[in-house]
Amino acid sequence: MNKMKIHDISYPISPNMPVWPGDPPVVVERVSSMEAGAGVNISRISCGVHIGTHVDAPLHFLRDGERVQNLDLHILVGDAVVLEIPSDVSLITAEVIRKAGLAAGTERVLFKTSNQERWKLAPEFQTDFVGISPDGAQYLVDMGVKLVGVDYLSVAPFNNSREPHEIFLKAHLILLEGVYLNKITPGNYMLCCLPLKLIDSEGSPCRAILMELG
Amino acid sequence: MNKMKIHDISYPISPNMPVWPGDPPVVVERVSSMEAGAGVNISRISCGVHIGTHVDAPLHFLRDGERVQNLDLHILVGDAVVLEIPSDVSLITAEVIRKAGLAAGTERVLFKTSNQERWKLAPEFQTDFVGISPDGAQYLVDMGVKLVGVDYLSVAPFNNSREPHEIFLKAHLILLEGVYLNKITPGNYMLCCLPLKLIDSEGSPCRAILMELG
Numbered sequence: 554m555n556k557m558k559i560h561d562i563s564y565p566i567s568p569n570m571p572v573w574p575g576d577p578p579v580v581v582e583r584v585s586s587m588e589a590g591a592g593v594n595i596s597r598i599s600c601g602v603h604i605g606t607h608v609d610a611p612l613h614f615l616r617d618g619e620r621v622q623n624l625d626l627h628i629l630v631g632d633a634v635v636l637e638i639p640s641d642v643s644l645i646t647a648e649v650i651r652k653a654g655l656a657a658g659t660e661r662v663l664f665k666t667s668n669q670e671r672w673k674l675a676p677e678f679q680t681d682f683v684g685i686s687p688d689g690a691q692y693l694v695d696m697g698v699k700l701v702g703v704d705y706l707s708v709a710p711f712n713n714s715r716e717p718h719e720i721f722l723k724a725h726l727i728l729l730e731g732v733y734l735n736k737i738t739p740g741n742y743m744l745c746c747l748p749l750k751l752i753d754s755e756g757s758p759c760r761a762i763l764m765e766l767g
Numbered sequence: 768m769n770k771m772k773i774h775d776i777s778y779p780i781s782p783n784m785p786v787w788p789g790d791p792p793v794v795v796e797r798v799s800s801m802e803a804g805a806g807v808n809i810s811r812i813s814c815g816v817h818i819g820t821h822v823d824a825p826l827h828f829l830r831d832g833e834r835v836q837n838l839d840l841h842i843l844v845g846d847a848v849v850l851e852i853p854s855d856v857s858l859i860t861a862e863v864i865r866k867a868g869l870a871a872g873t874e875r876v877l878f879k880t881s882n883q884e885r886w887k888l889a890p891e892f893q894t895d896f897v898g899i900s901p902d903g904a905q906y907l908v909d910m911g912v913k914l915v916g917v918d919y920l921s922v923a924p925f926n927n928s929r930e931p932h933e934i935f936l937k938a939h940l941i942l943l944e945g946v947y948l949n950k951i952t953p954g955n956y957m958l959c960c961l962p963l964k965l966i967d968s969e970g971s972p973c974r975a976i977l978m979e980l981g
Contacts, residue, residue, distance in 0.1 A: 559840040567966035577798060577811045581965055584791060584815070587830045592929070594826050594969040597791045599813035601798070606964075612808050616801045626773040626976060630959070715806070745844070747961040747974035750820075751795055752781035755808040760961035760973070762840060 558765040560742070562663075562732045564605040564672065566598075566758065571678040573706055576601040602756045603706070608748045609728040612755035614718045619725070621757045622750050628699045628727050633661035633744035633763070635737055638683065640667040644710060645685040647692035655696060661744050662693070663702030665734040671705055672733065684710035690720040700744070702729035702761075732761055772979040774956070776877075776946045778819040778886065780812075780972065785892040787920055790815040816970045817920070822962045823942040826969035828932045833939070835971045836964050842913045842941050847875035847958035847977070849951055852897065854881040858924060859899040861906035869910060875958050876907070877916030879948040885919055886947065898924035904934040914958070916943035916975075946975055 564570060568579050577600060585595035602621075603609070608629075611618025636653045638645060645664060655662060664685075671679040682705035685693070690708070693701055701708060701721065708728050709717035721728055729746050743764040748757035778784060782793050791814060799809035816835075817823070822843075825832025850867045852859060859878060869876060880897040896919035899907070904922070907915055915922060915935065922942050923931035935942055943960050957978040962971035 557844075559844060561840060561964070563964040565836065565964050565966050576809065581968055593828055594830075595790065596816045596965070596968040596970070597814065598816055598963075598965060598968070600811065602810045602812055614807055616808075622779065626775060630771075630773060630976070630978070745959055745961070747959070747976065749812075749963070749972055749974055750775070750777040750779050751810070751812060752779050754795055754810040754812070756810070758963055760963055762844070762961065764844070 560737055560763040562606065562734055562737060562763055563760045564731055564733045566605050569676045570605055571675045571706070572601065572604055574678060576603065579604055600758070602751065602754055602758060604758055606731045606733065606761050607756055607758045608746065609718070609722065609730060609756045611722040611725065614715065614722050618722060618755070621748055621754045622752055624727055624748065629747060630745045631661060631743065632741065633663060634659055634741050635663045635665055635734065635739045637739040638664050638666040642666065643683055645683060645689045647688045650689055650692055657696070659696065659698060661700040662698055663732055663734065664704065665737065665739055666704055668705040669735045672735070680711040682706070682711065684708060685717050687716045687720060690717040694720060694724040694726065698726065700727045700729060702732050704732050704734045706731050729761060737763060774951055774977040776820065776948055776951060776977055777974045778945055778947045780819050783890045784819055785889045785920070786815065786818055788892060790817065793818055814972070816965065816968050816972060818972055820945045820947065820975050821970055821972045822960065823932070823936070823944060823970045825936040825939065828929065828936050832936060832969070835962055835968045836966055838941055838962065843961060844959045845875060845957065846955065847877060848873055848955050849877045849879055849948060849953045851953040852878050852880040856880065857897055859897060859903045861902045864903055864906055871910070873910065873912060875914040876912055877946055877948065878918065879951065879953055880918055882919040883949045886949070894925040896920070896925065898922060899931050901930045901934060904931040908934060908938040908940065912940065914941045914943060916946050918946050918948045920945050943975060951977065
């Protein structure tokens with residue numbers, strides 16, 4: 554492996570991050586503290602699994618869907634394209650994706666949208682984020698895409714969550730939500746997004762990176 | 768990126784995993800359940816950050832040490848060697864490492880030991896696991912290694928935890944603990960271990976993989 558450049562596209566996990574309305578709160582706390590006289594520092598985390606940068610497994614919306622521990626690492630890792638969506642687009646439709654120039658054979662696509670401005674309003678959760686319409690979801694499925702990434706907390710708009718999720722998850726696409734693309738130039742990368750190996754969960758927070766191979 | 772083979776070396780996260788004595792319990796629970804009539808499944812996780820496959824940051828043992836969110840991704844990702852340690856070895860000393868044949872210039876090394884048998888005794892935590900002695904730790908620092916991986920829950924033996932940790936962490940090595948190497952053939956790989964981007968934590972669970980590039 555030659556020298557490579559690595560870009561972190563993960564949103565920081567802390568009590569100050571925006572979370573989906575009704576989700577469990579994010580707690581990161583010291584349960585053993587050297588400042589308080591303990592020999593070591595030890596922290597505990599408590600959170601919902603759909604926080605920040607995370608993946609959805611089919612079980613999230615499908616009663617008998619696959620668990621997150623079974624998602625294919627060969628889809629979670631590999632060539633990816635970051636596509637820029639114009640800042641005046643509020644819904645990613647099939648037409649928007651066509652105009653953005655999704656190439657045939659693309660297996661992983663991340664959409665960079667005006668959502669990057671919404672992260673700046675943290676910790677308040679923004680309901681007007683840009684998501685993918687049902688026909689946009691179907692277009693990506695028909696194009697043979699295997700992983701779809703979005704830059705806020707859901708692939709689907711706030712007021713129409715179910716249909717796009719179901720279209721994607723029934724077709725076994727992996728959904729990577731909450732990537733932080735503010736500093737990323739659109740183009741081609743190697744994506745590596747690794748959810749925790751949580752057993753019996755429908756999703757997991759993950760660290761996600763984009764690599765430029767030398 | 769050509770075709771590659773990916774090996775998962777992460778231990779499953781569940782209430783049935785062995786945890787360090789005194790650490791917070793591992794909880795993975797459904798807080799919204801389709802079986803119970805909800806529209807979606809949503810899970811919550813609660814755990815200490817030093818469970819299963821995880822990384823230690825210097826703050827774990829050093830009062831002013833670096834936080835996990837600042838660990839260098841260029842160390843967490845890159846060429847690595849898996850070195851086999853004979854099954855009759857109970858402590859990884861400098862001499863053991865020399866005999867195992869650590870090559871000059873190695874930046875990331877994972878030790879495969881008899882600990883693989885100890886995982887089979889889960890959920891009970893095993894105190895007699897194989898760890899690295901202080902002189903072994905110093906040898907690895909002197910060799911210029913930047914990341915050390917071990918196949919049970921600590922780099923250091925149960926009865927001498929502090930000294931090896933301090934030697935490693937003062938030298939800014941990244942410690943990858945709890946890797947699951949049972950199915951891994953010793954040799955050369957590309958390692959990718961990605962801790963969560965937890966803010967102000969001294970460690971994090973992570974997903975870790977070994978890749979064979981085509």
